[in-house]
Amino acid sequence: AQTVTQSQPEMSVQEAETVTLSCTYDTSESDYYLFWYKQPPSRQMILVIRQEAYKQQNATENRFSVNFQKAAKSFSLKISDSQLGDAAMYFCAYLSSGGSNYKLTFGKGTLLTVNP
Amino acid sequence: DGGITQSPKYLFRKEGQNVTLSCEQNLNHDAMYWYRQDPGQGLRLIYYSQIVNDFQKGDIAEGYSVSREKKESFPLTVTSAQKNPTAFYLCASSLLAGGPNEQYFGPGTRLTVT
Numbered sequence: 369a370q371t372v373t374q375s376q377p378e379m380s381v382q383e384a385e386t387v388t389l390s391c392t393y394d395t396s397e398s399d400y401y402l403f404w405y406k407q408p409p410s411r412q413m414i415l416v417i418r419q420e421a422y423k424q425q426n427a428t429e430n431r432f433s434v435n436f437q438k439a440a441k442s443f444s445l446k447i448s449d450s451q452l453g454d455a456a457m458y459f460c461a462y463l464s465s466g467g468s469n470y471k472l473t474f475g476k477g478t479l480l481t482v483n484p
Numbered sequence: 485d486g487g488i489t490q491s492p493k494y495l496f497r498k499e500g501q502n503v504t505l506s507c508e509q510n511l512n513h514d515a516m517y518w519y520r521q522d523p524g525q526g527l528r529l530i531y532y533s534q535i536v537n538d539f540q541k542g543d544i545a546e547g548y549s550v551s552r553e554k555k556e557s558f559p560l561t562v563t564s565a566q567k568n569p570t571a572f573y574l575c576a577s578s579l580l581a582g583g584p585n586e587q588y589f590g591p592g593t594r595l596t597v598t
Contacts, residue, residue: 413589
């Protein structure tokens, strides 16, 4: 079974600075998908970014980018020019590419605080 | 606007009562999911459905039941057999089940059982 580990329960960053959230996962599969979701105080889960394991290029979405290291099974999220609205719980998630496993496996989350 | 709606936002029940949480989507997605979120636990899958009239158990299905009579609706019933029903419940949907289909989430329902 796949597992996802977020080793930083809490992180903080100054507004306008950069922060990196860590995520590692364990799998025996070669093809899969990785996601970062954001959950602000409203508790709505919002997809931030996704990465296909077969792609070597790291995904980027505006101020959000990932560092995907397949061999190391690492998938960190970098937030540049942090804004107050980035304050939220961030979840890393794993999804199999096929077979009968349709479950998103989530890490326990990292609570990000943005200081003005 | 396309999206997923869950109602109500807050729900209170007495112990021993069954309660049904609503989830509706107008995204024309085939697959729908129910997750439970507890503090410090992340999200755990309760049930999912790939198509109408079909559903499968997730990791923590005991004490829950679902139905999928319509493509756009996937209600979750929390039965009195569920030992710790107080939690935040999230419904999600995706175009199809499994990768690479992203799951989109509703706003959630906070259930409190006393």
